Amino acid sequence: MELVQNLISGVAVGCIYALAALGFVLIYKSSRVINFANGQLIAIGAFLAYALAVWVGLPVLLAMLLAMLLTAGLGFLVERIFLRRLVGQPIISVIMVTIGLASVLDGLMYLTPFGSGNFTFPQFLPPGGLNLGGLSVSYPQLLAIGFTAVFLLIFGWFFQRSVLGIAMRAVADDQMASMSLGVSVEKVFALAWAVAGLAAAAAGIVVGAVSGLNQDGLIAIGLAVFPAVILGGLDSVPGAVVGGIVIGILQSFSTAYLDGLLAQIGLVGGGSQYAVPFLVLLIMLWFKPHGLFGTEEIERV
Amino acid sequence: MQLQVDKVTLSFGGVQALSQVSLEVDRGELVSVIGPNGAGKTSLLNCISGFYHPSSGRIVFEGHDLTHAPPHLVTRYGIARAFQNIELFTGMTVLENLMMARHIFGHYNLWDNLWFYGRALRVSVENRRICEEIIDFMELEPYRKTLVGDLPYGVRKRVEVARALALSPKLLLLDEPMAGMTLEEKEDMVRFILDIRAERGTTIVLIEHDLGVVMDISDRVYVLDFGQVIASGLPEEVSQNPRVQEAYVGVEVEHGA
Numbered sequence: 001m002e003l004v005q006n007l008i009s010g011v012a013v014g015c016i017y018a019l020a021a022l023g024f025v026l027i028y029k030s031s032r033v034i035n036f037a038n039g040q041l042i043a044i045g046a047f048l049a050y051a052l053a054v055w056v057g058l059p060v061l062l063a064m065l066l067a068m069l070l071t072a073g074l075g076f077l078v079e080r081i082f083l084r085r086l087v088g089q090p091i092i093s094v095i096m097v098t099i100g101l102a103s104v105l106d107g108l109m110y111l112t113p114f115g116s117g118n119f120t121f122p123q124f125l126p127p128g129g130l131n132l133g134g135l136s137v138s139y140p141q142l143l144a145i146g147f148t149a150v151f152l153l154i155f156g157w158f159f160q161r162s163v164l165g166i167a168m169r170a171v172a173d174d175q176m177a178s179m180s181l182g183v184s185v186e187k188v189f190a191l192a193w194a195v196a197g198l199a200a201a202a203a204g205i206v207v208g209a210v211s212g213l214n215q216d217g218l219i220a221i222g223l224a225v226f227p228a229v230i231l232g233g234l235d236s237v238p239g240a241v242v243g244g245i246v247i248g249i250l251q252s253f254s255t256a257y258l259d260g261l262l263a264q265i266g267l268v269g270g271g272s273q274y275a276v277p278f279l280v281l282l283i284m285l286w287f288k289p290h291g292l293f294g295t296e297e298i299e300r301v
Numbered sequence: 302m303q304l305q306v307d308k309v310t311l312s313f314g315g316v317q318a319l320s321q322v323s324l325e326v327d328r329g330e331l332v333s334v335i336g337p338n339g340a341g342k343t344s345l346l347n348c349i350s351g352f353y354h355p356s357s358g359r360i361v362f363e364g365h366d367l368t369h370a371p372p373h374l375v376t377r378y379g380i381a382r383a384f385q386n387i388e389l390f391t392g393m394t395v396l397e398n399l400m401m402a403r404h405i406f407g408h409y410n411l412w413d414n415l416w417f418y419g420r421a422l423r424v425s426v427e428n429r430r431i432c433e434e435i436i437d438f439m440e441l442e443p444y445r446k447t448l449v450g451d452l453p454y455g456v457r458k459r460v461e462v463a464r465a466l467a468l469s470p471k472l473l474l475l476d477e478p479m480a481g482m483t484l485e486e487k488e489d490m491v492r493f494i495l496d497i498r499a500e501r502g503t504t505i506v507l508i509e510h511d512l513g514v515v516m517d518i519s520d521r522v523y524v525l526d527f528g529q530v531i532a533s534g535l536p537e538e539v540s541q542n543p544r545v546q547e548a549y550v551g552v553e554v555e556h557g558a
Contacts, residue, residue, distance in 0.1 A: 166404050170390065177388035180350060181402045181468065182376035 005135055006256045007249060012141035014248020015148035016210070017228045019203035020221050021240035022155070023075075023196030029172040029235040030192040032091065033083065036098040038200060039222015040105035045071040045201025046208040046218055047114045053122060060124040068201040075197025079190045087189075109215055119213040140210040147206055151199065152241060159237075164191065172235065227277035230284050233294020242292065247277045303328045303504055304349070304472060309358030311344055311528075318344040319355070319528045326472070326506060331498055333507045333515045336525035337548065342508045343385060345525070346474050349506075350382045351375040362472065381470035383461040385477045385508075391450035395441055395460050396432060398449055402467035403428035432467055438500075439463040439493060455486040462493065472504045473497065479511060487511070491518060516540055524548070 020042055027035045049067035053060045082101060086094050109115055129138035159165040170178040171188045179185055204218055211217070228247045232239025251273040258272045290296045306324040310317065319341045326332045334342050347353040349360060351372040360367040365378045390398050404425075436445055439459055444452060449460060462478055475494070479487045491514055497503050509515050515522060516536040524532040524539060526548040532539050539545055 163404060166401065170401055173390040173392060174388050176352075176384065177390065177464075179352070179372035180376060180382050180384070180388070181464075182373045184371070184373045 001134055002256075006252045008135065008137055009141065010249030010252030011245055012137075012144045012210070012248070013251060014228075014245035015144045016203050016206050016221065016244075017225055017247055018241040018244030019148050019151060019199055019206065021225045021228045021232070021244045022151070022237065023199035023203075024225055024229055025232075025235065025237055025240040026168075026192045026199070027196050028229075029237070030168055031083075031087075031189045033094050034098065035196065036095065037078070037102040037105060037222075038196070038225060039219035040102050040109070041071060041075060041197055041200035042204040042207070042221050043109060043114075043215055043218035044074065044105065044204070045197070046204030046213050047109065047112070047215075048201070049205050050114075050119055050121060050208065050213055054119075060122055064205050067205065068198050071201035071204075072194040072198040075193040075195075075200075076190050078197075079193035083189070083193070084186065087186075106215075106219070114213070114215055117214075119208075121208055121213070125209065140206075143209055144206045147202060148241075151202060155237065164188075168192065224277060227281040227284075230281045230291055233291030235295055236291065236293035239291055239293030247280065250276050250280065302326075303330075303363060304506070305359075305361045306345070306349065307359045307361070309345075309348055309355040309360060311341075311348060311353055311355050317528050319348070321358070322525070322528070322530055323358075324523055324530070324533075326504060328471075328504055329498070329502055330520045331494070331505045331507065331518060332521050332523065333509060333519040334523045334525060335509065335512065335515055340525040341528040342525055343476055344528075346382065346476055346506070346508065349375070350380060350474060376468060379469075379471035380474065381465035381468040381472075382474040383458075383465045383476060383478055385480065387454075387457050387461050389449045389457060389460055389464065392448065394446050394448055395444045395452070395463075396436065396446060398460060398464050399432040399435060399467040400428060402464050403432060431469070435463050435466050438496070439466070440489075455482050458482065458486075459490070459493070462490075466497065466501075466503075470503060472506065475505060475507045475509075477508050477510060479509060479514065487514065494518065512540075 020038065023041070024035055024038050027033050045067055048070050049064045052058050052063035052066055056063070058066065078101065082097055083094065086097060125139040125143060127139075129136050130142065159169055167178065167183045168188050168191065170181065170183055171185055175185055178188075203221060207213075207218060207221055224247070225244075228243035229240055230243070231246060232241070232243025254273040254276045255270075258276070259270045262268075262272060263270070284291060302325055304324075304326040306322060308321045308323055309319055310321055311319040322341070322345060324332075324334070324345070334345060336342050344353060348355050349362075349367065351367060351370050351374065354369050358368070362375075362378055362380060367375055367378070370378075390401060393401065436442060439462065441456070441459060441463060444456060444460075449457060452460065458478055458480075462475065465473055465475075478494070479490050482490065494505060494507065495518060498505055507515070507519070519536050521534060522532075522536050522539040523530055524542070524545050531548060532542040532545045
């Protein structure tokens with residue numbers, strides 16, 4: 001019973017990683033850009049939702065929806081202003097730009113009241129949770145799982161059914177071919193960034209609802225996404241989801257079991273949950289660098 | 302004049318890949334571009350299809366200026382291309398590859414079609430019919446549902462041409478569609494190319510190394526060497542041209558080909 005309980009909380013946390021990883025993977029898949037500013041997009045999304053709900057006084061759900069759209073707009077602008085010029089430049093330049101962008105966005109957030117202190121969303125979920133035969137699932141946990149599920153359904157529909165989604169898949173598979181079939185690759189990149197902003201904001205909002213809003217904490221989610229995407233495969237959307245959930249479960253189990261074991265041999269600090277995901281990352285890179293679902297690139301020399 | 306390439310120069314840094322290249326193609330013609338490796342044949346196709354933009358000169362297709370048009374716009378004007386180094390969606394089936402072309406092509410404005418119901422669904426049924434017809438035409442029936450990644454090279458080359466056809470082009474650019482093929486596959490491909498022109502009236506610009514094939518099927522031939530047009534005209538004229546024999550045929554003979 002305790003095991004299942006830990007599993008549930010692991011899945012809930014993992015869903016947040018999955019949401020955050022989704023945008024990351026989408027950008028990498030379509031444009032091969034590694035977005036180090038993902039954590040900042042997550043934080044900005046969450047703060048926007050708070051600002052709209054508390055300072056502007058919009059209904060919480062409307063504020064969240066609006067924040068997601070605004071963050072999508074921010075993603076779009078970032079691509080338009082900074083990354084469009086870098087198409088065809090060495091990948092290291094592009095990575096440096098996203099790292100620089102992360103610092104700039106960090107700095108801008110420190111200028112706002114969010115830079116210092118913790119905030120919590122106004123209560124919009126009923127207190128407590130569901131009780132299912134001895135297992136309790138809190139409402140924020142349900143929110144995380146439900147939100148992710150809805151998001152994935154919409155994503156799935158989008159990629160399978162909409163022309164734009166199909167165009168994105170085409171670009172991810174073969175850029176040259178897509179261009180020759182009439183796809184505007186630039187439009188697809190911009191869209192990938194917009195959707196990444198949307199997913200990042202969704203992740204930030206769920207984190208905010210589960211554990212409050214704190215700049216460092218939100219940005220750290222951006223980093224925690226790396227083990228998830230390495231595990232799942234950098235260019236695989238289902239991989240992002242599976243990777244995120246696996247990492248979430250591992251973290252939950254680490255706290256529940258590993259911390260206790262380590263304490264017996266004198267390592268009483270706890271917090272193994274912060275190390276375990278990156279241990280997984282290292283092991284994956286040794287044995288399966290393309291991840292569970294990633295594309296193995298075979299190059300003929 | 303359907304396609305007009307007018308004094309196009311393309312340079313990469315100090316290297317001139319094309320200098321002052323002019324080429325004219327009439328509707329329904331089959332025009333070949335030949336020349337030794339590195340002569341600039343593929344660069345020329347890249348300029349026409351918008352992957353490269355010439356540093357000077359002009360390219361006009363049916364009144365549209367292609368000189369600075371991006372590839373996706375060139376496609377909209379009715380030019381399709383089969384790549385030399387097969388650029389297919391390897392994780393999809395043959396049919397899906399063709400449908401992909403129709404899908405994207407069918408909707409001028411991508412934003413219009415976030416919804417896949419009603420009109421879009423009817424368009425899709427029509428697209429499917431067109432793709433099946435092309436599959437029949439290119440004799441790809443046995444491979445309809447095979448992943449492109451699992452197909453042998455010769456068949457992939459055929460799928461590459463089929464996918465270009467799925468765009469219902471007015472002008473088809475073929476970049477060495479027979480390279481690396483067996484004799485039998487080559488003969489099939491020649492037959493397909495002739496059929497495409499005869500049955501669909503598609504204009505074709507062909508890059509090919511096999512001189513025998515080129516001389517047999519082309520209406521007119523352009524010869525490139527070091528980025529310049531050194532000869533052009535009817536196949537028999539071109540093959541008699543001493544500069545061509547020196548630059549192209551001569552080299553071939555030296556190697557005993």
